[in-house]
Amino acid sequence: MSSEREKFAQRLNDSLDNINYPTIGHGRQSALAKELDLSAQVVGSWLKGDDFPKTSQLVKVSRFLDVRSNWLLSGVGSKIPEKDEERECRRLGPRLDKEAFNIALIWMKLPPEQRMVLKKVIEGLVAAEKPRVSEDLIENN
Numbered sequence: 001m002s003s004e005r006e007k008f009a010q011r012l013n014d015s016l017d018n019i020n021y022p023t024i025g026h027g028r029q030s031a032l033a034k035e036l037d038l039s040a041q042v043v044g045s046w047l048k049g050d051d052f053p054k055t056s057q058l059v060k061v062s063r064f065l066d067v068r069s070n071w072l073l074s075g076v077g078s079k080i081p082e083k084d085e086e087r088e089c090r091r092l093g094p095r096l097d098k099e100a101f102n103i104a105l106i107w108m109k110l111p112p113e114q115r116m117v118l119k120k121v122i123e124g125l126v127a128a129e130k131p132r133v134s135e136d137l138i139e140n141n
Contacts, residue, residue, distance in 0.1 A: 009049030015065045
């Protein structure tokens, strides 16, 4: 049975393979050490499953590989890090219906200038709708 360190090494090596990094025996250890500004010995201990990285080192390698540090270390959770806008929409998701949620996703991708323009348009539409709604209520009562 594989140790947790060996499982970590497997996830690390698989992630490096996924970005077409040099293979083991063909410069992987030295290239990663240089990339992370660490010794080849330290990086080699991770790649072989002899040791875990320190927290600060884990953060560096996770950012470099664009994977979640928790997943890389433990195999738990999602591999791919969540973008800020996806996290915010997921947080708001239960409070929004599907249409509003999809609009929020699009909104988060817009540059701030376009958001301001749309905000003014929406506010104008809402303001224009209020009198008509009130008139409709009066006519129906």
